Amino acid sequence: MTLVLFLGFLPTIARAQQGDSPPSPKAGTVLHTVRPGDTLFDIARRYLGNPFRWPELFRANSSQIANANLIFPGQKLHVGADGRPTFSPDMGAVAGPDTAATPTRAVPLGRSIAGQSMSVLENSTLTGRTLRPTVRQGEMAAAPFLIPSRSRLTGGELVARADPTVVSAATLRDQFLLFDEVDVLLPPGIRATAGQKFGVYQLGPEVRYGPVRSRVVRPAGVVQVVALGTGRAARARVTAMYGNLKRGDILVPMDSTPSPGTVRPQEVTDGPVYEVAYVAGGVVLPTLQSYVVIALPKGATSRVGDIFELLSDGSALTHGRGDTAPANDVAQASVVKVTSEGATAVIFGHQQPAVRAGMRARLISRMP
Numbered sequence: 001m002t003l004v005l006f007l008g009f010l011p012t013i014a015r016a017q018q019g020d021s022p023p024s025p026k027a028g029t030v031l032h033t034v035r036p037g038d039t040l041f042d043i044a045r046r047y048l049g050n051p052f053r054w055p056e057l058f059r060a061n062s063s064q065i066a067n068a069n070l071i072f073p074g075q076k077l078h079v080g081a082d083g084r085p086t087f088s089p090d091m092g093a094v095a096g097p098d099t100a101a102t103p104t105r106a107v108p109l110g111r112s113i114a115g116q117s118m119s120v121l122e123n124s125t126l127t128g129r130t131l132r133p134t135v136r137q138g139e140m141a142a143a144p145f146l147i148p149s150r151s152r153l154t155g156g157e158l159v160a161r162a163d164p165t166v167v168s169a170a171t172l173r174d175q176f177l178l179f180d181e182v183d184v185l186l187p188p189g190i191r192a193t194a195g196q197k198f199g200v201y202q203l204g205p206e207v208r209y210g211p212v213r214s215r216v217v218r219p220a221g222v223v224q225v226v227a228l229g230t231g232r233a234a235r236a237r238v239t240a241m242y243g244n245l246k247r248g249d250i251l252v253p254m255d256s257t258p259s260p261g262t263v264r265p266q267e268v269t270d271g272p273v274y275e276v277a278y279v280a281g282g283v284v285l286p287t288l289q290s291y292v293v294i295a296l297p298k299g300a301t302s303r304v305g306d307i308f309e310l311l312s313d314g315s316a317l318t319h320g321r322g323d324t325a326p327a328n329d330v331a332q333a334s335v336v337k338v339t340s341e342g343a344t345a346v347i348f349g350h351q352q353p354a355v356r357a358g359m360r361a362r363l364i365s366r367m368p
Contacts (some may be wrong), residue, residue, distance in 0.1 A: 028126030032231040034075040040068060041349070047079040049264050134263065134305040134367070138348050139336040140255075141199070142219050144280050146293055146341035149206055149213035149240055156187040158200065158223075162235050176245040178238050182223065184251055186232045196225045198236070198251045202243065207297040207357070209277040214341045216278055216293070221245050222254070263368060266307050271363030274300065276310065277342055278357055285353040293342045294361045302343040306335040307365035312349075312354055330354050333361070 032043055040058055045051035058068045061077045071077070142355070147153060162181040176182055200223060204216030220243040223236035227253065239246060280291035280334050296302060309332055314325030331350030335343045 009080040017292050028363075030079055031076040032079045034071050034073050034077060036073045038071065038073075039248070040071060043077065043079065045264065046267065049262065133263070135334065135336045140304070141222070141240070141290075143337040143346070144204065144218045144278070144291055145294065145337050145344050146207070146214040146215055146277065146295075146338045147217055147339065148341060149215050150217070151254070153201060153203060153217055153228050153250055153255075154187070155201070156190070156198065156232065157185045158245065158247055158249045158251065159183045159185055162248065175247075176238055178241050180238045181226065182236055182245075183229075183240065183355060184223065184234050187251060187253065188232070190253065192225050192228065192234060194225055195226065196337050197239070197254045198223050198225070199254050200245055201250045201252055203250075207278045207293075209275050209358075212295065214277065214295075218243060218246065218280070220249055223251070224313070263305070265307055265365035265367045268363055268366050271366070273360050273362045274308075275312075276355070276357055276359045279355060286347065286355040287350065287353060288347055290347045291336075291344055292347065292355060292356065292361075293337075294333075295342045295345050296338075296340075302335055302338050302363075303367040304335055304338060305367040306343070306345075308333050308343075308345055308361040309364045310350075310355060311351070311360040311362060313360075327352075328352065330359065332364075 020161060030047075032047065034043075038053035041051045044054040044057055048056070054068075057077060058065055061119070064075060107223075158176070160183050161176060162183050163173040184198075186198075192198075195287065200220045202218045202220050204218045206215055207214055208214075220241070221238060224239045225234050226235050226236045229235070274297070275295050276292050277295040278293040279286050280293070294302070296306060310330045312330050314327050317323040317325055319357035328351075330352045331347050331349045333345035335342040335345045344360075
């Protein structure tokens, strides 16, 4: 049985297996017919706008789902009534607006896009709880990205720890800690003000995909200006760390790209297939919350919030006869940053600990 892992202590939701169809649906209730490969996680993302609301689907369909790990193609699951969410943490599905039971709080599921009115949520709250953004701001800020190999990342520089006492050179630290005050050189041409924030970046390895060469840039942290010196000199405080900050790290003005709202990506059929160019961290078995960078060939586009499925090639079943098994669905990743060279995505679910550079990445959901 193929398993999908999710954050925290959520149980795994297995992909749908073959089985029998459920009883006839209740009148007035919107239904979803389970297809091979469906999970409660995916269905909650599509209809409720938040994949982590899958327990509400499980409770509302408990009469035909005995085990949350097992749903079957052909089953018809209650997912809402009259195009509205009708679930709350304390109640099951509501049959419709005419039910005698106390109605749960319900809001429209957002504007219609391309005829789909149930998978887009924008500026809404469900069951009294504000929807989380499609991508967290922290995921965007900490995401590594690619630049052309011959390009230079120009900016300011971390120079030294600011220490008001007289210390010997042997005790000076080349690495910095959270809340340290550091002396910096601001980027050329920047007229900074007290309180302004700068991203701290480090150049990573060069990566190749096909004939293309790119350079990895890794965010290391954030500093905030506390005082200005003369010329480009300033003093700043470390306010966030994503890695080891050290002397010589590059200062660049913070990216002002706003965090996405609550609009959800739309399912894509036969989406384009690209290549994973880089897996961050050098870990042997990348898992949930690991970053991958997907190379975007010339003319290809992606948006923050897009979802990719990572695929590994199937095994050869015979020797020299061209009999190869289908590709394996390894993981799912959500795009958190896009540059001209690639799309950085964070892994939010996987079936196999087999994420690696060079594997294929297929677009399965696109932001409208």
